[in-house]
Amino acid sequence: MMIKSINKICIVIFVMSGVITGVTTAHAETKVSLKQPPHSLEQWYKPANKRQVWLHTMFKLRREMQAVRENAENGDKAATLKWIKRLDKHYNKIADMVPEWEKEIKPRLIEELEMFAEKGDTYRLKKTLKMIKRTCDDCHTVYQPLVTATYRSPYYDDIKLKGQDGTIHSFEDNMEQLSRSVNRTLIALDDGHIDIAIQSTKKLGEQLRTLGDSCSGCHKDDAYPQERILGNATQQRLQKLQTKISAGKVKDSQDLMGEIAVTVCARCHNTHKIVSDLRNVLLPVE
Incomplete structure (x- = not known):
């Protein structure tokens, strides 16, 4: 996949709950300069690496800084020094992993941190941690x-889905078909066309199973993500929906469609689509 080179992107963003939007308000407006990360970073993320090495290094750094602070506050010098040693290793590892970011870190601060820990100067230790x-x-x-x-969102154009009839679909085509089936069911229920509603819900079930088969492409050796969104609970709702439609219970059927929209569509989109849309805006393909 070829990605356009982005030297610098300046956008006005409103950051809320980790979601970046293009919405500005009178209450909160921040201008942030986003730079393209060095190419050397890619080797520490999947699929280039078998493990999310960079992420785990970041997690360790956060844990180590918290441990240093808490142990210093509790007066446990030995534990504080132990965690500083680990922090030293992983903090300096940043420059080893991504040489372009060598100037972004300040190793001397770790040395000062150790000095203040030895002296029992918790106040200066905490100030250094903040730095x-x-x-x-x-x-x-x-x-x-x-x-x-x-690096943390899939490129959906690379994902191909095999339908129940053996035909190959793009991810985008499958999403479009799902949308049509959902709306065809709701339209048929509203118009009183029970037979059409039954057929479209059957088609919806097939399309969701096709979608579910693609989950393992990213969630390898982990069935839970698929089970949470497209597992037994969803299959039971679809079966219940068929029963309600066949019985002519339009209002109950509409309510069930609403539940499916929330527990399947919205839940999956909130996890995957937001960051994917961000990627498509910031990193358009050639």
């Missing part, structure tokens, strides 16, 4: 949105 955290936050502000969009 270390600031180096992390500064980098995250500039790079994290684009890194998330690039």
Whole structure:
């Protein structure tokens, strides 16, 4: 996949609950400069790497900084020094993994952190921790949105789905077919066309099963994500929907369609579509 080179993107964003939107308000408006992350970062993310090495390094850093602070506050010098040693290893590992970011970190702060821990100077230790955290936050502000969009969201154009009849569909085509089946069912219920509603819900079930078969492409050796959205609970709702429609219970059928829209469509979109849309805007393909 070829991605256009982005040297610098300046956008006005409103950050709420980790979601970046183009909406501006009178209450909160922040201008953030987003830079393209170094190409060397890619090797530490799936699928280039078998593990999410970069993410796990970030998780360790956060845990280590918290451990240093809490142990220092509790007066446990040995534990504080133990966690500083681990922090030193993983903080300096950033420059080893991504040489372009060597200037973004300040190793001398770790040395000062250890010195204050040895002296039992908790006040200065905590101030130094804040300075270390600031180096992390500064980098995250500039790079994290684009890194998330690039390396933590699938590129759906690469995903092909095999229908129940054996035909191959693009992911986009499957989404369009799902939308048509949902709306065809609701239209048929509203118009009193029970036979059409029954047929469209059967088609909807087939399309959801086709969609579910693609989950393992990313969620390898983990059936839970598919089960949570497209598992037994969803199959039971679809069966119940067929029963309600066959019995002519239009209002109950409409309510069930609403439940399916929330537990399947919205739940999946909230997890996958938001970051995918962000990626498509920031990283359009050639």
